Amino acid sequence: MIKFPEGFYFGSATSATQCEGGTENDGRGKNIWDLWYEEESYKFHGAIGPGITSSFYQNYKEDIQLMKQTGHNSFRTSISWSRLFPQGYGEVNDKAAEFYRxxxxxxxxxGIEPFVNLYHFDMPVKLQEMGGWENRKVVDYYKEYAWTCFHLFGDLVKHWFTFNEPIVHVECGYLQCYHYPCKVDPKAAVLVAYHTALASALAVKEYHSMKQGGKIGIVLNLTPAYPRSSHPEDQKAAKIAELFQNKSFLDPAVKGAYDPELVTLIEKHGLLPEAVSEDLEVIRQNTVDFLGVNYYHPFRVCAKASLPNPAAPFTPGYYFDNYDMPGKRMNPYRGWEIYPRGLYDIALNIRDNYGNIEWMVTENGMGVENEGRFKTDGIIQDDYRIDFYKEHLTWLHKGMEEGSHCIGYHVWTFVDCWSWLNAYKNRYGLVELDLETQKRTIKKSGYWYQELLKNNGFESGK
Known part of the structure; x- marks a missing residue:
């Protein structure tokens, strides 16, 4: 029997844009996903945008009952910045405040503990028109937004996160064209990353000053960088990949400072932003209380096969190539490697290199296409998802036994949700969503998850 400590948080995670639905709902302002869908709907799988999603805004009370039936003692969602502040600043939308409260x-x-994230890829359109995270003024607006959330809901919410996966809106928005504003601009990417880290620290400062008796952290998608071989150049490639992919936000959030090697590399390419000493001091003094970790897959790299073009726009891939490791286990629907041991490696890295800070798994899950083919007697028999959870929980438990201070495990996600450009291509939920009727049906994994919470663990052989 693999048993977890008393009080361990089991639950799931989602985000406002992916579950709430609707720009028309009670005065919610548009965010960049609404705008992008209006401009280029063909980029979204099945041309399905963020208009309906899983209608959590209307159905949250019924959904919370389903959470109880699927083994939740906790749940992470986000507040929609553009729902609370339709312009991104100014007057609070009272209906939004009522909804979240x-x-x-x-x-x-x-009996379900709320874990609440402030920003999940969803910049209000009005602020994006000002330059989004490229604009230092938007950092100040974010600080005001964060303070408002703490003020309105801090008596109910005792676990906050400043950002979800901030490296994603940096890379996907400013290097790879997977998120709005679809730029390839490395200087802007570095500035956005810096302003995001600063905004996070300012939110931490605001929260601590209010003395509400809770904790505030940040959610990072940690993808351990594994080298192809023990060759020094492969090892160097993995080290640099780790600097960009993981340490770029992990170090300022937990240690209050950037890794000097990362700063040197950024400076070498002429991308270092102007940083005033007061802002760097804010980052130094306002580190997180705990850490959220999203883990889906590892990051395998090797030394460059050929010299990079010095005239091309800089990306971290200047220093390494992705390594296509033979024989790896794959989720063919998402194109991601399945490597449960990575969660153990993350646990030990946090233990050994980040002061053994308190942390939790805030996302872990498996997206599968066309799940209806696995339906028997009206229930999706998603044993593949149960096996995925078991393997990751087994390695997590091993890391905890070896002293890593993990307090919880949240799967992605509760009910099948809309997923950015992929829309509903892959389903991740413990609960099936019928897009036409919005009917919810618990999957086999949802019943298994209920047993997991009830037993505070599971039999490893079953």
């Missing part, structure tokens, strides 16, 4: 109260009354 009612949501968090309902969770608490049903």
């Amino acid at each position: 009612s949501l968090f109260l309902e969770l608490k009354e049903q």
Whole structure:
């Protein structure tokens, strides 16, 4: 029997844009996903945009009952910045404040601890028109937004996160064209990363100053960089990949400072932003209380096969190539490697190199296409997802036994949700969503997850 400590948080995660639905809902302003869908709907799988999603805004009370049936003692969602502040600043939308207060109260009354994230890829359109995270003024607006959330909901919410996967809106928005504003601009990417780290630290400062008795952290998608071989150049490639992919946000958030090697590399390419000493001091003094970790797959790299073009726009791939390791286990629907041991490696890295800070798994999951083919007697028999959870929990448990201070495990996600450009291509939920009727049906994994919470663990051989 693999048993977890008493009080261990089991639950799931989602985000406002991916579950709430609707720009028309009670005064919610548009965010960049609404705008992008209006401009280029063909880029979204099946031309499905963020308009309906899983209608959590209307159905949250019924959904919370389903959470209880699927083994939740905790749940992570986000607040939609553009719902609370339709312009991104200025007047609060009272209906949004009422909705979130009612949501968090309902969770608490049903014995489900809310974990609340402030930003999940969803910049308000009005602020994006000002330059988004490239504009230092937007950092100040974010600080005001964060303070407002703490002020309105801090009596109910005792676990906050400043950002979800900030490296994603940096890379996908400013290097790879997977997120709005679809730029390839390395100087802007570095500035956006810096302003995001600063915004996070300012939110931490605001929260601590209010003395509400809770904790505030940041959610990072940590993808351990594994070298192809023990050859020094492969090892060097993995080290640099780790600097960009993981340490770029992990170090300022937990240690209050950037890794000097990363700063040197950024400076070498002429990309270092102007940083005022007061802002760097804010980052230094306002580190997180705990850490959220999203883990889906490892990052395998090797030394460059050929010299990079010095005239091309800089990307971290200047220093390494992705390594296509023979024989790896794959989730063919998402194109990601399945490597449960990575969670153990993350646990030990946090233990050994980050002061053994308190942390939790905030996302771990498996997206599968066309799940209806696995349906028997009206229930999706997603044994593949149960096996995925078991393997990752086994390695997580091993890391905890060896002293890593993990307090919880959240899967992605509760009910099948809309997933950015992929829309509903892959389903991740413990609960099936019928897009036409919005009907919810618990999958086999949802019933297994209920047993997991009830037993505070599972039999490893079953």
